[in-house]
Amino acid sequence: MRVRELTGLRPWIFPLCLLLGSLFFGAVAAYKAPNLFSGPVIVAMLAVSVSRATPLVYGSLSGIFCERSGVTQIAIEGMMLTAAFFAFAVQVATHNIFIALGGAMLAGALMGAFHAVLSITFQVNQIISGTVVNILSIGLTGYLNRQLFLFDQAIDVTVFPQLPVPVLADLPWLGRILFSHQPLTYVALLLPLMAHVWLFHTTWGLRTRAVGEHPLAADTAGINVYSIRYLNVIVGGALAGLGGAYFTLESIPTFQPLMTNGRGFIALAAMIFGKWTPLGAWGGALLFGVAEALPVTLQIQGVTVNYFLVGLLPYVLTIIVLAGAVGRASPPAAIGLPYDRR
Amino acid sequence: MIDASAHPLLQLRGITKRFPGVIANDNVSLDLFSGEILALLGENGAGKTTLMNILYGLYMADEGEAVLKGVPVRIHNPRQAIDLGIAMVHQHFMLIPTLTVAENIILGDERTRGPLLDIQGAEQEISELARQYGLQIDPHARLQDLQSGGDWPGLRARGSAF
Numbered sequence: 001m002r003v004r005e006l007t008g009l010r011p012w013i014f015p016l017c018l019l020l021g022s023l024f025f026g027a028v029a030a031y032k033a034p035n036l037f038s039g040p041v042i043v044a045m046l047a048v049s050v051s052r053a054t055p056l057v058y059g060s061l062s063g064i065f066c067e068r069s070g071v072t073q074i075a076i077e078g079m080m081l082t083a084a085f086f087a088f089a090v091q092v093a094t095h096n097i098f099i100a101l102g103g104a105m106l107a108g109a110l111m112g113a114f115h116a117v118l119s120i121t122f123q124v125n126q127i128i129s130g131t132v133v134n135i136l137s138i139g140l141t142g143y144l145n146r147q148l149f150l151f152d153q154a155i156d157v158t159v160f161p162q163l164p165v166p167v168l169a170d171l172p173w174l175g176r177i178l179f180s181h182q183p184l185t186y187v188a189l190l191l192p193l194m195a196h197v198w199l200f201h202t203t204w205g206l207r208t209r210a211v212g213e214h215p216l217a218a219d220t221a222g223i224n225v226y227s228i229r230y231l232n233v234i235v236g237g238a239l240a241g242l243g244g245a246y247f248t249l250e251s252i253p254t255f256q257p258l259m260t261n262g263r264g265f266i267a268l269a270a271m272i273f274g275k276w277t278p279l280g281a282w283g284g285a286l287l288f289g290v291a292e293a294l295p296v297t298l299q300i301q302g303v304t305v306n307y308f309l310v311g312l313l314p315y316v317l318t319i320i321v322l323a324g325a326v327g328r329a330s331p332p333a334a335i336g337l338p339y340d341r342r
Numbered sequence: 343m344i345d346a347s348a349h350p351l352l353q354l355r356g357i358t359k360r361f362p363g364v365i366a367n368d369n370v371s372l373d374l375f376s377g378e379i380l381a382l383l384g385e386n387g388a389g390k391t392t393l394m395n396i397l398y399g400l401y402m403a404d405e406g407e408a409v410l411k412g413v414p415v416r417i418h419n420p421r422q423a424i425d426l427g428i429a430m431v432h433q434h435f436m437l438i439p440t441l442t443v444a445e446n447i448i449l450g451d452e453r454t455r456g457p458l459l460d461i462q463g464a465e466q467e468i469s470e471l472a473r474q475y476g477l478q479i480d481p482h483a484r485l486q487d488l489q490s491g492g493d494w495p496g497l498r499a500r501g502s503a504f
Binding site for chain 2: 333
C-alpha cells in the first residue's frame with residue numbers, strides 16, 4: 001500500500017520487471033554468452049543504467065513540474081536538445097564547464113518560457129505549442145551548429161570528470177553502481193527525493209497540485225493560477241536543460257544534430273509510468289536506463305545479437321508503457337486546458 | 343441593530359456585466375450594512391451568482407463600482423477579495439477531489455513549519471473544530487474517497503472556519 005501511495009504504482013510492478021529482466025538476461029546468457037551472468041558484468045551494466053537514466057530523470061521531473069500544474073509538456077525533447085547545444089556552445093566560448101551548465105539551464109528555461117507564453121497567455125493548444133518548441137529546437141540547433149562549428153577543427157572542450165564518493169565508492173557492488181559517477185548523475189539520484197518533498201510537503205507543491213486539478217477552485221482560494229503555471233513551466237524548462245547538459249557535458253564533449261535521440265519522449269513515458277509522481281518517475285527512468293544499458297553490455301560482451309534490434313528495447317518499452325500496460329494512467333484533471341476567467 | 347444613518351459597509355453601484363448575447367447584471371446597486379444579513383432572491387439565470395462573482399473578483403464588471411467602507415475598490419482576483427475580508431461559500435463545491443480534507447482547507451492560506459507544510463498541525467485543528475461542531479471528518483482522507491452528501495457538507499464551512 002505504501003509503495004502505491006508514494007509512487008502511484010502497483011507494488012508488484014517492480015518484482016515483475018526484475019523477473020522479466022532476469023528471464024531475458026538469463027535466456028540470452030544461456031544461449032550466447034555464459035559470462036553475462038557473472039557479478040562484475042551485471043554490476044557494470046547497472047552502473048551504466050544509472051548513468052543512462054540521468055537525462056530521463058531530469059526530463060521526467062520537467063514533465064512533472066509542468067503537467068502537475070496543468071500544462072502539457074511534450075517539449076522535453078526540444079528543450080533538452082536546445083540545452084545540449086547551448087551547453088556545448090557556451091563551453092566553447094568560455095572554456096568554463098560551470099558557466100556552460102548555467103547556459104544549458106538558461107536555454108531550457110527560455111524554451112520553457114516560450115512554451116508558457118504560447119500555452120498560458122495565448123492559450124495555444126498545448127500539444128501544438130510543444131510541437132512548435134520541438135521543431136524549433138531541431139532547426140535552431142542544426143542551423144547554429146552548422147554556422148558556428150562545422151569547420152572549426154580546434155575546439156577544446158571537456159566533460160565533467162568521474163568523481164567517486166570517498167569510502168562509499170569502495171563498497172562492494174553498490175560502490176560501483178551508485179557512487180562512481182559524474183556530478184549530474186549524482187544530482188539526478190537526489191533530485192527525485194527533493195521533488196517528492198516539494199510536491200507533497202511544501203506550499204508551492206500543494207498549490208501546483210491544486211492548480212493542475214481544479215484551477216477555478218485554486219483561484220477562489222486566492223491562488224494566482226497564471227503565476228504558478230508560468231513558474232512551473234519555466235522551472236520545468238530549466239530541469240529539461242540540466243537533462244540536455246548531460247549529453248554535451250557528461251556523455252561526450254561535442255554536439256551532434258538530433259543527439260537527444262528521443263530521450264525527451266522516453267522521459268515522458270517514464271513520467272507516465274510513475275503516474276506523475278517523482279519517485280515513480282524515478283523508477284521508470286531507471287527501468288528505461290536498464291533498457292538502454294542492455295544493448296551496450298551485450299555488445300561489450302561480444303554477444304552477436306543484432307545491436308539495432310536490442311537497441312529498440314527502450315522504444316518498444318515506451319510504446320508498451322504509453323499503451324497503458326502499467327495500469328490506468330491518471331493525469332492531472334486540468335491538463336492541457338488553458339485557464340480563462342473572463 | 344442596523345443603524346440607517348451609518349454608512350454602508352459595502353456598496354455596489356451600477357454594476358453591469360455583459361456576456362456574449364446576454365446582459366447578466368444590468369445596472370445593479372445594493373447597500374450592505376454592518377451586522378446585516380442580506381438575501382438576494384431571483385430565478386435561475388437572474389444574475390445572482392454573477393454579481394457575487396464580480397464582488398469576489400472572479401469576474402470583472404463592465405461598468406459600475408464597489409465601495410467598501412467608503413473607499414472605492416476594484417477587485418481583480420479572489421486573493422484581493424480575501425485580503426479585503428470578503429469570503430465566498432460557493433454554490434458548487436470549490437474543492438479538489440485528489441487532495442485531502444486538510445489540504446483543501448489550508449489551500450491558499452497555508453501554515454508552514456520551516457520550509458514545509460504543517461499538515462499535521464492543520465489536521466489536529468480541523469479534528470478539534472469538527473468535534474466542537476459534532477461533525478464526522480477525517481482530515482487525512484482524500485475527498486474523492488469520501489461519500490458525497492455524507493461527509494462533505496461540513497467542508498462548506500471552509501470559508502468561515504478558517
